Amino acid sequence: MSVGFIGAGQLACALARGFTAAGILSAHKIMASSPEMDLPTVSALRKMGVNLTRSNKETVRHSDVLFLAVKPHIIPFILDEIGADVQARHIVVSCAAGVTISSVEKAFMALDALADGGVKMGLPRRLAVRLGAQALLGAAKMLLDSEQHPSQLKDNVCSPGGATIHALHFLERGGFRSLLINAVEASCVRTRELQSMADQEKISPAALKKTLLDRVKLESPTVSTLAPFSPGKLLTRSSVPGGKKD
């Protein structure tokens, strides 16, 4: 089986790394295409042994399973370009990176902050991060496995007059809940904005794609230039490819 990625960014990198690490697939069976070869993610993919090309059509020809790992507003143009080359044998997977990727970033930010709290109270950084991450993991697992309402699970952890309920009060005072609601709303609204920007363009697909990417970068310099994902490291956003480690 061969796998292709349209787009050679964070997502392609993460999935490729996952497939190869799990032994499902060897890297030479993977191809990724990107108009830009200067990205750190491209280098990372190359180092893994993944095939790289500038041609989306070549990726389609090479793959049995094809991941569309580009920003949502680009997807229509990709489909325009490669639509004709997609056959019945292909499995096309679209990874609409809207809320999902944002949630992951929010989780990292929350984790970072939790770790800061731990460090302030005297824990070594690495331990603080591990404890925080494990707590997040455990809580998420409990929630997914349980029929109970998250608020009920929260109640179960808050013993009367205890540490948790005291901490919770601070979270409420800081407007924690509304912050999260605002963040999700902002990310969805922006995604839709970007999508409608794309819908309104009338130039050729290739020129369009480049124009949009440029415009998106111009409007939000921190978008699309994140450092490569690697497990165990905390990410910080920066406008320079190859961002700093925390």
Next chain:
Amino acid sequence: ALGCQTTHSNQEVLQSCSLVIFATKPHVLPAVLAEVAPVVTAEHILVSVAAGVSLSVLEELLPPNAQVLRVSPNLPCVVQEGAMVMARGRHARSSETKLLQDLLEACGWCEEVPEAYMDVHTGLSGSGVAFVCVFSEALAEGAIKMGMPSGLAHRIAAQTLLGTAKMLLQEGQHPAQLRTDVCTPAGTTIHGLHALEQGGLRAATMSAVEAATCRAKELSRK
């Protein structure tokens, strides 16, 4: 008007009745207890509703072996929907405690608790009546702002509180569950809730209960 007997003599009340409720202001209570102490027997059930006067203080002012209990009621007792807690003193027997509870349940809901919870009850449910009034008023004012006449808005606000409270008590579900049940995706409720969260309602409410409880504790130390 209720058909009760009245008297000027505190001692007469003790002599005629086995269950006696002390419903004076807290600062008056010590003098009253001192006055009636001579006629108190081990058979009396003595109940104090005075805020902030502890069982040990009460027991000190009364003969040894006196059966003493404390009750923290709240205002809706007047409409038989009180939320009450009670705590028993060292010598209060279980049957007498049960008797008091049965009596009080005529005025609402009543449960025995450790004495330590009584100040919290004051913060939550004694003062809570005022907190709910504030919320009810604010709900109505929101409606008035949006064009509803005042009388109607206030009536609906209060009925909404009543209905919601009834649902919570009857179904026994977690309030968060009822909340999420009411929130259809992208609907009116979730928009309103977002505004509430942005206003920090939860934290403010927690702080209110905390402040009232702390003050209750402070007063009981005086």
